[in-house]
Every structure is written in structure tokens, then in C-alpha cells.
Amino acid sequence: MSDPRPEDQQPGTPAATSVEPALEEKSYSQGQLVRRRFFHHKGAIIAVVILALITLVAFTSIGFGPIPGWWGKSFSTTGAVLDGGRPTISWTGLGEHPFGQDTTGRDYFALVMRGTQISLTIAFIVGIVSTIIGTIIGAIAGYFRGWVETLLMRMTDLFIIIPLLVLAAVLGQIASGGGIVVLALVLALVTWTSLARLVRGEVLSLREREFVSAARAIGTGPWRIIFRHILPNTVGVIIVSTTFAIASAILLETALSYLGFGVQAPDVSLGSLISQYQTAFTTRPWLFWFPGIFILAIALCVNFIGDGLRDAFDPRQKKDGA
Amino acid sequence: MTRFVLRRLAVSSLILLVGSLLMFVLTINSGDPLEDLRESTASNRDQLMQSRITNMGLDQPWYVRYFTWLSGAAGCLIGKCDLGTDRAGSDVTALLAQAAGSTLRLVTIATFAAIIVGVIIGIITAIRQYSGFDYVVTFISFLFFSLPVFWAAVLLKEFGAIRFNDWIADPQISLLQAIVTGLVLAVILSSIMGGDWKRRLLTGAITGVFVVAALMYFTAVGWWRNPALGVGLVALVSLGFAVGLVALITGLGNRRVLYSTLTTVGVGIVVYFAVAPLLDEPNWLLLAGLFVSSLVIGLLIGRLWGGYSKGTAMALSAVTATFMAAMTFLDHLVYAWAGFLQLKPRPISTIGSQTPNFPGDFWETTLDWGTQLLLPTALLTLVSVASYQRYTRASMLETLNQDYVRTARSKGLGERTVIVKHAFRNALIPITTIVAFNFAGLISGAVITETVFGWKGMGELFKSGLNNVDPAPVMAFFLVTAIAAIVMNMIADIAYAFLDPRIRR
Secondary structure, X not given: OOOOOOOOOOOOOOHHHHHOHHHHOOOOOHHHHHHHHHHOOHHHHHHHHHHHHHHHHHHHHOOEOOEOOOOOOOOOOOOOOOHHHOOOOOOOOOOOOOXXXXXXXXXXXXXXXXXXXXXXXXXXXXXXXXXXXXXXXXXXXXXXXXXXXXXXXXXXXXHHHOOHHHHHHHHHHHHHHHHXXXXXXXXXXXXXXXXXXXXXXXXXXXXXXXXXXXHHXXXXXXXXXXXXXXXXXXXXXXXXXXXXXXXXXXXXXXXHHHHOOOOOXXXXXXXXXXHHHHHHHOOOOHHHHHHHHHHHHHHHHHHHHHHHXXXXXXXXXXXXXX | OHHHHHHHHHHHHHHHHHHHHHHHHHXXXXXXXXXXXXXXXXXXXXXXXXXXXXXXXXXXXXXXXXXXXXXHHHHHHHOOOOOOEOOOOOEHHHHHHHHHHHHHHHHHHHHHHHXXXXXXXXXXXXXXXXXXXXXXXXXXXXHHHOOOHHHHXXXXXXXXXXXXXXXXXXXXXXXXXXXXXXXHHHHHHHHHHOOOHHHHHHHHHHHHHHHHHHHHHHHHOOOOOOOOOHHHHHHHHHHHHHHHHHHHHOOOOOHHHHHHHHHXXXXXXXXXXXXXXXXXXXXXXXXXXXXXXXXXHHHHHHHHHHHHHHHHHHHHHHHHHHHHHHHHHHHHHHHOHHHHHHHOOOOOOOOOOOOOOOOOOHHHHHHHHHHHHHHHHHHHHHHHHHHHHHHHHHHHHHHHOOHHHHHHHHOOOOHHHHHHHHXXXXXXXXXXXXHHHHHHHHHHHHHHHHHHHOOOOHHHHHHHHHHOOOHHHHHHHHHHHHHHHHHHHHHHHHHHHHHOHHHOO
């Protein structure tokens, strides 16, 4: 199952393998193995490519911050509505307004790109910050046990009875004046618990292992043991969980923006775009379709990448492991 | 077991207390409750502000406000609920009573439907790992995972309700549509059943022909507007259910259990005719009574037939009796459909939890409820089926690789026994734990769903309360969702103890 033999090498076909297998079989480091398994997961690779494309287009087209982009129109400039604002995208080319225009004549492609930028930014900040918080708290709780662990477990219990969206909505309302970075940080503050539990579980079993005892026996301090000996062994769990955290952060942010507790006007996110134009479905369906498809595509890609990473780090469930 | 439950209860109430404090403090600090008045241009602005400050107790420190709320809420324990008043001065307890019913109905139905469907599909995909069916289902469940609820809701409104309502006005299925439907179902079913290509082809062909014939027949006799099940179909479906259930759980070799469920079906048919006059204009109390008595009958038949396997016989007979009761209910409901269409020509609604001033009788009102409930429930179910499917599949694969499953296979047990008794029961253990987590998540999903579908439920209570920085409605929402989550958690814990004897202490 975890046989590290590469797939292109048929077992036993060349005579040399049976004579001197040790020379023929190349050995791989853990990182190389994970990379190989990941690159064999077709869905994940396609997802990486699509996500990279979306990110690239979103950030280069209308520019980010002071840097100008290659798309000539701004997401905030209003103008004349051409042809009822219908999208001009077709098989032959983009046209003037590929995703159409909204009711005030703003270019919808620029708006959707702006929404994608904000949603992606928030999701990545949430994913990374909540991973850092969750890893540290989970490691401390698993290693030191005691009151930190009790606190962590009780906090998790708290999250069972307060729905995440509700807590995030209340905090989002508080943070609504502070812009998207504050919103992202606040969301990170409520989403770290599941990773903390996972890391705690891993640490609980790792701290009983021989190499940790050995490190302790030669007088290594607890922090060095945690960061140099234990956490590197949980990196698979952490990376996979981060990916799924990013996917759920995208959905959480869009849901909050939809309810009106997330990104506030004049800023737009994909969720607030849908919220703004959901009644337009019968008259101007493109205002509804494009942001939704982008949310779906981003979340789907991130989920597939997470799935590929999990298979790569934990090949136990795969039939053809290597 | 009692001690276990009591201890959980004590811990839960403590968490509830801490959670309520947290929610209260966060809510009252989430904004400025006087914002709309500050911007108002009314001449009596200062007076309005003053009266709101006194009404909401804004001049008191936060802990006084919290304890005022807490002492009112604690009254619920002795039957005198006082959850305070909202900003407009209306009694939140009354508002909550209206809202809680519709939301909990929605979430509970969706939870159970999602568990059943998700677990079944999860098992099938685990057994048929790396088949075409597995890949398709995996992709679809990722799709539902990544679906923004509110976006899917608008699509469902368009295609599930508006297009269906257009269609039901003059229900026609062309031969081409019937053949396409038949083909799709044939492919799905044959990939579920598996086997070599000959068997797959046969399954597919039978399914396809059956579906096409049924669809054409239903259209020809105008079944879509004038549907009926009739005693024949009820009996046939119940018989199939009983035999299938026995074949799945104990195997048809266990005659006592088989006879017991078959007797239940027979008695059920007699009861079907016996209660028919009662069910012309029933009420919920009568139905509940009939349901309980059908359960008792089922248990009794199981006890009489059971012998050495009376436990299983009683359980399966009770399940069969429940199924028959549901079928009988459905039968009467279906009869009312034609009259219902006269009253409500566009049956599937997109807005609200019930049609205002609906004139129909019991069955028509129930149909009205059902059609209002259909889309939000379907949406919530779809969204959460995906996670149950993923968990069940992973958990099943984990147990199917265990040594004791290999032992069971090697000592010659049938595939059914291995999967149902050895693998599935153990795979259920991790699934029960996520039920509690998911329930809380589903309530958040319900907040969005209610907003999209315009239900005056708890989501509305929460949303407007939070917008107005008005703690009483927000806390009422919190109280109900938290208690519901605790109860679900408790059920999951008890199920856990039932499934895994090691943790029974």
C-alpha cells in the first residue's frame, strides 16, 4: 500500500530489478512522496490550475491597490447602460462588457473581479490566521494538558451550541466599520476551534512516542519539543485542514455579506453582489449567475485541492497508494 | 446510563449559561441601538430617544440588563417564561412561540432526511469504491459542499417551483423526456447494483423500460393532477419494504422475523380499511394516537411471533408498522391533491411558511404546509447530505479495512452480514458525533434559507434583532437553537453509548 515504487516501473519486468532491487529502486523523501501522490490526483491538479487562473485574472485585470490592471474599466464608474446591460461575452470574443452591466451602468466584469479579490483575500487571511491560532492552542492543549486543555474543550462545547454563523454575524456587525482585514481577523477568531481539536488529538498521541521521550531525556525544553519535534509531524493534518478552512471561510464570508453583516458598501464581495441583485434573476439573470459561479468555482477548487492533499498525506484509504 | 445523562445535562446547562452571557454582551455591544433615531428628523426626536432608553434599559449597566433578562428567562423553568420585549415593545415570548415552530420543523425534517439519504449513499459509495457511481457522487457532493446556500435557493425557486408550477398546469411528458429520464435512472441503478456487464445491462434495461412505461401511463391517465395510490399500491410497497428490510437486517432465513413483519403488513391492510372513515376529517391528536397504536400493534406482533429473536422481530415489525402508517397517511394526502390544485393552482410556493387564509380541509391544509415546506427542506437537505455522505464513506472504508471484517469474511459470512452487522454498526459510531455538530450548522443554514424564502421564522427574529442591536430577540433565538443543539447532542451521546458498549459507564 505505501510501497514507494513509482508507477511507471512494472514490478519484476526488467531483469535487473530482481537481481539488484536496491540499486534500481529509487528512494523518495517524505516530501517527494507527498508531491508525487498529489500530482497523480487529477481533480486536484485541475483545481490548482483553475484557482490559479481565477486568482491571476482577478488581481491583474482591475489591479490591486495602487497597481493598475489591464482591464480598462473601473468597478465604481457608472455610465450609460448599453443593450439593457446584457453580457457581450461570446465564443468570438469578450466585447465591451463581457459580464454585462448593472442597473447603474457599472461594468459587471470589473465588479465581479473586485468581489473575487475581496472574497479571496478574506478567505486566505481567515485560513492562515485561524490555522496559526488553532495550531498553537491545539499544541499547547495537547502537550501541557491542564487548564488550557479544559478551556479548549469547553470552548468547543460552546461552539456546538452557538452556531458559527450566528457568532460570526454578531462579531461581523461589531467589526463592520473596520474594513475587510478586520472582518477577516474577526472571522479567524471564531473558526480556529476545529483545527485546534485536530492538532490536540495528534499531539496527544505524538507526545507519548519514543522520539519525544528521547528529546525530553536530553533536556530539550517544552517549546522546542513542540515546534521542532511534534508539529512537523502534524503538518499533513494542518495543511489539509487549512485548505478546508479556506473553503468554508469563502462560504462563511459570502453568507455573512448576503445577510448584510459582512462586507459593507461601497466595498463589494461575491456574496454582497448576489444579495444586491437576487431579485433581478428574472430580468437580468447575469447579475446573479456570474458572482455565484465564481463562488462555486473557487470553493469547489479549494475543496478538491484539500481532497488531493489529504490523499497525498494520508494514503491509507487509497487503493493505489504510491 | 442515568448518571451519564445527568452529568451531561449539568455540564450543558453550565455551557448554556456561559454562552448566553457571551451572546448578550456581544449583542449589546454590536452597534448603536439609537442609530436610526439619531439620523431621524422628527420633531420629538429627543423624547423618542429618551423613551427607548428607558424601555430597553440602555441607561443601566450591562450586567443589570443581563440579569434582568436572565431572571426572566429562568422563569421558563417554573413555567412563567418572560423573554423580555423587543425594541418595538412586543412580547418576545409570543413572537418566539410563532417562529420556533416553523424553524424547528424545517431543520428537524431536513436533518433526518439528510442523515438517511447521506448515510445510505455513503454506504453504497464505500462498497462500490472507485466505481463510476462513486466518482460521480463524490463530484456531486463536492459541488453541494461548495454551493452558497442563498445562490442555490434562487435557482431552486426558479427551477423547482416556478417551472414546476407552469408544468403542473398542463402536465405533459413527451416520449423523448420519458426516455431520457428512463435512461438516466437506468444508468444510476445499474451502477449501484454493480456486477458484470450482463447483469448491469439487464438491470438497466428493466429499469429503463419500467420508468418509461410508468411515466407514459401516468401522463395518459392524468395522474399528475389526479393522483391516487389505492390499497393495492400501499399493500405492494409495504410488502416490498417489509421483505427488503428483513432481507437486509437479518436475512430471509430468519423465518420468525419474516413472518412477524408480513403479519404486520397484513394487519396494516385491515387497519387501512378500518380507520378510513376516521381519516376523512382527522386532527393531529387523532393521528398521533393512531400512530402510537400502530407502533404498539407492531411491537405486539413482533413479541408474539418473535420467539428466540423477539428483540429483532419487535424492532422490525415496529419499523414496518411505522412505514405502513406513513403510507396510509400519504395515501390520503395524495387523494386530496386534486382538490388542493383547485384551491391553489400554483402548488409549490417560494415565499412564506403557509398560505394566508387558506380555506381547505385538514388534508388540503397539510398539503399546503407540505408544499410550502418542500423547497427550503429540500435545499437544507441537499446541502447537508454531502457532508453525511463523505463522513459515512470515509468511516465505512476505514472499518471495511479492519482485521475483524477480514476475519468475518474469511469465516464464510455472507456479504450482507459483514456489511450490515460488522462494518456498518462500527462505522456509525463516528457518524453520530458529527450529527450534533451538523445540527448547529444547519440552524445557521436555516437563517439564510428563511431569509431567501421569506419565512417569518427564527432567522428573521435573529436578523432584525441584530440589525436593531436589540438583545431580547437575539437571545430568544440563541436560547432555542442552543437548547435544540444540546438535545441533539444528547441524542447523539445516547446513540453513541448504545452503539459502543465500551463507553457505557
